[in-house]
Amino acid sequence: MTPKPRVCEASALLIYDKIVAGYSVLAQACRATLRQSGSSCMTKAHARLALLSRPPHQPMKVKASASPSQRPASARAASACHPLPTLIAGLALPAGLMLSSGIAARPQEIGTRVGSTQPARVVRVTPKRAATVVRLSDEDRAWNAIRNSADPEAFKAFLSKYGPDSKYGRLAEQLAENAEIERLRGKEKRAADAALIMRDLAFDEFQTADLTPDGNLINPRILKSEVVAIELDREKGIALELVRVPEGEFRMGSPEQEAGRLPNEKLHDVAIPEFYLGRYEVTRQQWAFVASLPKVKEDLPPNPSQAEASRPRRPLRGAPPQADADTLPVEGVTWSQAVEFCRRLEKITGKRFRLPTEAEWEYACRAGSSKPFAFGDTLTTRVANINGEFPYGNGKPTPTAGRALPVGSLGIANAFGLFDMHGNVWEWCQDAFVEDYDYAPTDGGAYDVLNPVYRVRRGGAATFKAELCRCAMRGRAEPERTGACATCVGGTGLRIAILSQDLKLSGDDEE
Known part of the structure; x- marks a missing residue:
């Protein structure tokens, strides 16, 4: 028994395409043959031509007939009198294949070659859409690889290679923006989850001492202060520590006999409520972390100290080698940037942090x-x-660093447990600078005016002599002016503050 040739669906589609392409040629050949043949052949020939002329959208059933020896004589004569069956007899068409425009039939039974002497069965063919084969471009493949990504860098890399005007350019830009927003939201949430107020560092020990009039260290002692920490990034150990400052009254300003005193240091009494103040100046690492959080009102540079470090300074004797940048105080910060830093802390913690x-x-x-x-x-x-x-x-001259040192590196705090309140970097305060204390609040609040020319900065810096680092010394600077000038923000950093009533510690009893 002769095996039945198997024809795949793709081969059948290819055959069909060839038949459609040569349809007009075959039809013309058919008509020419009919004209040359006799009338005895016309009836069956017209019938076969009608089959060829059937509109493509009409399905066609392939019905098996008897073998050539069993067919009527008229049919056998028609087959012999024109060459059309001969033209397609050599094509291996599977029985049950329906050919129509854009539609291929799923062969239900494998038939025989047209003109075969083997009998075929009647088969009803169910149309099925032909599969479309598309050759993907490099851009298509790249897009399919990243279109479901949550990483904004993937879309940015795609745009870098194919450009915003490419096939998927505009969509890539939108998805990159959406992914970046989600990334920042996630980072903000993680920061908020990690920003926990803790009591673990409560009553931490610190060392303090006094100086004799000629500068000798005396009366060294160990004291304790209540310290709380705001953990910003637990894995990297980034935390802001604050010291409890007890309430009290004091005489603000300086007496007339104090060396280096300025007229704007008039003595007056002020009552201070309990509050918390940064144990150290804000470091570069802490600044960079907060600068990476979503902005509240303005952008923050990740490293304002970089520009400050490039400012030329006269080298001083005894300067130690440069230290690890992460623990250095941030400097070169404008007043509005310092305020924005506090706003971001408030946003992720829900606590009202501010400048002192x-x-x-x-x-x-x-x-x-x-x-x-x-x-x-x-x-x-x-x-x-x-x-x-x-x-x-x-006092006597002493070795000088000539630049900022890591916060707390000298190891000596004041009696409240605060480090580097004298020197290292200037520190911003909330207040507008005015030349006297005539209208200054007596309750510890800030004095402010609209758009002041100067803002207050306190404490002095590493390159300033002791006279300019006194407790009562009132520094000033143009709040947004960077550069190297006497009233520029160079060498200025910050430490954060918050009232005790605004700092609800975890574990506090509900009232």
């Missing part, structure tokens, strides 16, 4: 001292990072 007021800052710096410095009548580089080449009072 000028009165709060001086009260915290003094830590109960009524002398020019928290450590006594003079100041040296043993307890503060200042320019030690110009001693204060009866």
Whole structure:
């Protein structure tokens, strides 16, 4: 028994395409043959021509007939009198295949070659849409690989290669923007989840001391302060520590006999409520983390200290090698950037962080001292990072770093447990700068006016002599002016503050 030839569906479609392409040629040949043949052939020939002329959208059933020996004589004569059956007899068409425009039939039974002597069965063919084969471009393949991505960098890389005007360019831009928004939301949520107020560091020990008038260290002692920490990134160990500053009253300003005193340091009494103040100045690492969070009102540069570090400075003697940048205080910060830093902390913690007021800052710096410095009548580089080449009072010159040092690296805090309140970098306060205290609040609040020319900065910096780092010394700077000038923000950083009533500690009893 002769095996039945198997024809795949794709081959059948190819055959059909060839038949359609040569349809007009076959029809013309058929007509010419009919004209040349006799009338005895016309009836069956016209019937076969009608089959060829059937509109493509009409389905065609293939019905088996008897073998050539069993067919009527008229049919056998028609087959012999024109060549059309002969033309297609050599094509291997599967029985049950329906050919129509854009439609291929699924062969239900494998038939025989047209003109075969083997009998065929009657088969009803069910139309089925032919599969469309599309050759994908490189851009299509690249797009299919990233279209469901949640990474904005994937869409940015696609745009970098194919451009915004490409086939998927505009969609890629939109998805990149959406993915970036989701990434920032996720980071903000993680930061908020990690920003926990903790009591684990409560009553932390610190070292303090006093200085004799000639600068010798005396009375070193270990004290304790209540410290809370805001964990920003637990894995990287990024946390902001704040020290509890007790409420109290003090005389703000300086007495007339104090060396280096300025007229704007008029003595007056101020009452300070309990609050918390940053144990250290904000570091570059802490700044960079908060700068990466979604903005509240304005953008923050990730490293404002980079521009500050490029500013030329006169090298000073005894300067130690540069330290790890992460623990250095951030500097070169404008006043509005410092305020934005506090806003972002408030957003992720729900706590009302802010800059300290000028009165709060001086009260915290003094830590109960009524002398020019928290450590006594003079100041040296043993307890503060200042320019030690110009001693204060009866002090002696001391080795000088000439630049900011890692926060707390000198190891000596004031009596409240606050480090680097004298020197290292200037620190912004909330207040607008005015030349006197005539209208200054007496409750520890900030004095402010609309669009002031200057804002208050306190504490001095590493390149300033001791006289300019006194507790009562009132520094000023143009709040948004960067660069190297006497009133520019160069060498200025910040530490954060919050009232105790605004800092609801975890574990506090509900009222």
